[in-house]
Amino acid sequence: MSESFESNLIKIPAKEVVDELYGAPPTKGDKDIAEFRKKKIQKPEKNKLRISALSREGKEVIFDFEKIKENWVEFYRNHSLEEIAQNLDDIKIQLTEEQVSLIQEKSSEGFNHFILFPSLELQLEYLNKIENVTTNVLPELKDMEQYFQIEGVNEGFRMSEHVKEGEIQYLGNIRNGPYLLLTKDIAEVEKSTLRKEADRLVEKFKNRKETGLTYLEYFIFQRDYVLRHLQEKFPHPDTKNGTWLLNSAKESFGVPGTIGAFIGVTYEYIYNFDIDPAGQLYFFSEIENQEKNMGARSAIIFELIQ
Numbered sequence: 244m245s246e247s248f249e250s251n252l253i254k255i256p257a258k259e260v261v262d263e264l265y266g267a268p269p270t271k272g273d274k275d276i277a278e279f280r281k282k283k284i285q286k287p288e289k290n291k292l293r294i295s296a297l298s299r300e301g302k303e304v305i306f307d308f309e310k311i312k313e314n315w316v317e318f319y320r321n322h323s324l325e326e327i328a329q330n331l332d333d334i335k336i337q338l339t340e341e342q343v344s345l346i347q348e349k350s351s352e353g354f355n356h357f358i359l360f361p362s363l364e365l366q367l368e369y370l371n372k373i374e375n376v377t378t379n380v381l382p383e384l385k386d387m388e389q390y391f392q393i394e395g396v397n398e399g400f401r402m403s404e405h406v407k408e409g410e411i412q413y414l415g416n417i418r419n420g421p422y423l424l425l426t427k428d429i430a431e432v433e434k435s436t437l438r439k440e441a442d443r444l445v446e447k448f449k450n451r452k453e454t455g456l457t458y459l460e461y462f463i464f465q466r467d468y469v470l471r472h473l474q475e476k477f478p479h480p481d482t483k484n485g486t487w488l489l490n491s492a493k494e495s496f497g498v499p500g501t502i503g504a505f506i507g508v509t510y511e512y513i514y515n516f517d518i519d520p521a522g523q524l525y526f527f528s529e530i531e532n533q534e535k536n537m538g539a540r541s542a543i544i545f546e547l548i549q
Contacts, residue, residue: 308338326369327365460490486537
């Protein structure tokens with residue numbers, strides 16, 4: 244009789260009984276939120292993308308992509324590129340695990356500066372405007388530090404007839420959508436790239452999962468660099484040596500090849516884009532009577548899948 248009675252009893256775990264009477268105990272997340280409220284700390288944002296990496300010197304660096312995006316949207320707005328700013332303001336920065344690993348790897352090699360770009364198609368749509376607004380007069384700079392002028396009128400970068408004629412080709416990654424470009428925030432090209440032919444540098448960068456810059460990428464890079472180095476003796480990048488723009492090319496002197504640039508300022512400087520006989524575009528911020536060598540800036544492209 245007793246066996247039959249016991250077999251019909253419903254066994255309820257003690258924890259469920261306690262939870263039913265007094266409520267489930269707070270989870271770790273609940274405790275964290277309670278602690279945040281107590282200390283008046285905002286609740287962490289789930290989608291905020293921050294990557295921790297090590298610099299070349301072995302120090303921790305944090306790449307905060309929400310902040311990076313905000314800064315670049317502001318940059319484009321401040322340069323009257325509202326359409327580009329709006330386009331980038333609407334995107335979500337989402338990186339794959341492979342991309343995150345590559346960022347951490349390249350950070351340890353000295354790559355420390357991100358630039359956010361729209362698609363190449365949108366860049367080309369506003370090509371002339373990008374050229375103009377990234378080379379216009381900066382009130383913070385001395386007259387001799389402004390770009391090429393004719394009778395007091397700012398002309399931006401001086402371009403040889405070879406650069407002006409025909410359409411510039413864009414090589415390598417086609418950049419069909421918005422992307423992040425990771426490069427090094429340095430004044431000059433690295434010594435290891437100096438006095439090397441452009442095609443050798445292309446292959447060298449490719450083997451390291453890197454690429455060169457395009458013509459339009461350099462316009463944005465140099466204006467951003469100047470704005471962040473206004474108080475320095477040489478606020479412009481590449482004043483000692485020139486840089487190949489390895490991802491831009493055109494047919495020069497009847498020979499297809501990549502583009503280089505040659506850049507200068509009104510008095511002491513000459514800022515110019517030009518092409519060598521092989522069609523390689525190069526860029527210079529030349530100081531008069533100073534011998535120049537050519538090298539190249541490298542970067543890593545991270546496409547943003549939308």
